[in-house]
Amino acid sequence: MRRDKNGFPHTLRLSGVLLVMGLCTEAGSLFWVHPIAFIVFFVVGGALLGAGVLLFLYPLVLLSSSPDSHDSEARETLRRPNSQA
Amino acid sequence: MPSPLTILYIFLGITIVLLVLILLRPSLTMSIGGRILALVAFVALPILCGVWGLSEHFERSKQTSFCLSCHIMEPYGRSLFVDDLTHIPAAHFQNHRIPADEACYTCHTDYAMYGAIGVKLHGLRHVYVQYLGTPMNPIHLYDPFNNRECLHCHAGARSFENEIHTPMMDQLKSNQLSCISSGCHDTVHNLDTLNKFKQWRPTE
Numbered sequence: 001m002r003r004d005k006n007g008f009p010h011t012l013r014l015s016g017v018l019l020v021m022g023l024c025t026e027a028g029s030l031f032w033v034h035p036i037a038f039i040v041f042f043v044v045g046g047a048l049l050g051a052g053v054l055l056f057l058y059p060l061v062l063l064s065s066s067p068d069s070h071d072s073e074a075r076e077t078l079r080r081p082n083s084q085a
Numbered sequence: 086m087p088s089p090l091t092i093l094y095i096f097l098g099i100t101i102v103l104l105v106l107i108l109l110r111p112s113l114t115m116s117i118g119g120r121i122l123a124l125v126a127f128v129a130l131p132i133l134c135g136v137w138g139l140s141e142h143f144e145r146s147k148q149t150s151f152c153l154s155c156h157i158m159e160p161y162g163r164s165l166f167v168d169d170l171t172h173i174p175a176a177h178f179q180n181h182r183i184p185a186d187e188a189c190y191t192c193h194t195d196y197a198m199y200g201a202i203g204v205k206l207h208g209l210r211h212v213y214v215q216y217l218g219t220p221m222n223p224i225h226l227y228d229p230f231n232n233r234e235c236l237h238c239h240a241g242a243r244s245f246e247n248e249i250h251t252p253m254m255d256q257l258k259s260n261q262l263s264c265i266s267s268g269c270h271d272t273v274h275n276l277d278t279l280n281k282f283k284q285w286r287p288t289e
Contacts, residue, residue, distance in 0.1 A: 008111035012127075016108045019131050020101055026138045027097045030090065034154045035212045038142045049135050056127040 015055035022048030093137050100130040146208060152189040155211075157220055161189075164274045168283040171272045173265065179285055182238075193226075196237040223276065232257050235264045 002010045026045035029037040087095075103126035106113065113119040145151055153162040165178040165188060174192070177183045183191040194204050207227065214220050236258065239245040246254075256262040264270050 008108075012111075013108060015127060016104050019127060020104050020108075023097050023101050023104075023131065023134060026134065027094065030093070030138060030141060033145055033148060033151050035146075035151070035208070035215075038146060039212060041138060041142055045138070046135065049131050053128055053131055 009059070011055050011058060015052045017052075018048050018055065019052035022046075022052055089137075090141060093134065093141060096130065096137070097134050100126060100134055103130070143205065146205065147187045147190040149186055149188045149190075155215060157215065157224060160276050160279060161274050163284065164276065164279055166284045166286075167279065168285040172275065172282075173270050173273050175285070179287075192234055194234070195231070196233055229260075229263065230265055232260050232262075232264050 022045050025048060026041055029041035029045060031037075103122065107123055107126055114123045149162075149165075152158055164172065165174055167175040170176040170179070174188070177192070178185060178188045190204075194200060210227075250257070253262055257264065265273055
């Protein structure tokens with residue numbers, strides 16, 4: 001799994017960015033009482049949040065699957081979350 | 086006591102702050118406590134905020150102002166203020182026989198099991214037709230108005246169950262006789278004659 005210079009996995013960073021964007025979208029949509037606000041909330045915000053949560057859970061799914069090179073990598077990622085790649 | 090919306094904004098703010106904190110300081114996730122915090126910030130709180138926000142949007146979609154926020158609904162909104170109480174929607178709205186801030190939803194929802202979900206799906210169809218299709222001109226209901234929505238409030242009321250309505254109750258309940266299109270209460274959202282009437286202005 002690729003990591004940044006601080007040893008933080010790229011997928012987790014991307015997950016966090018997607019979640020922040022999704023939450024900001026959802027917060028913004030709540031300021032507007034209009035059908036379009038609901039669509040923005042549901043389609044844009046929901047997609048960003050869903051993608052963010054799934055991307056965060058992805059390494060955990062890898063960890064629980066059968067052992068291969070990817071699993072070892074995922075285990076290593078979760079065992080030492082702040083280590084260098 | 087803060088409103089549910091305010092509490093939701095607080096939760097959204099806390100979630101964003103936690104996420105930004107973890108993104109800026111990944112070393113927080115080295116301890117077990119930090120990993121639990123990450124799980125809460127990346128999974129639990131976003132799902133909570135998403136579900137809560139969806140519920141909030143569902144609730145506000147019942148508001149009269151929500152329905153009237155589309156230009157095509159503007160004359161229907163004006164018909165609620167007609168200064169002539171033979172108009173059924175105006176009489177109900179102006180006398181608060183229905184909640185004034187949920188006037189459209191109260192009469193146009195579906196008082197059956199899962200009816201509210203069906204109404205929301207109809208609403209999504211409205212949005213699709215409005216922005217990606219061609220709206221009907223003039224607009225009309227997808228299905229004939231069901232007496233069930235009237236009887237939801239009126240059935241059992243002393244003023245309703247009189248010598249006029251009681252003999253035809255079976256026909257009303259089975260929709261063989263329509264409340265609004267059988268000649269009894271047929272002045273509803275009559276847009277053609279809307280300009281002939283004064284508009285009622287509620288006092289502040």
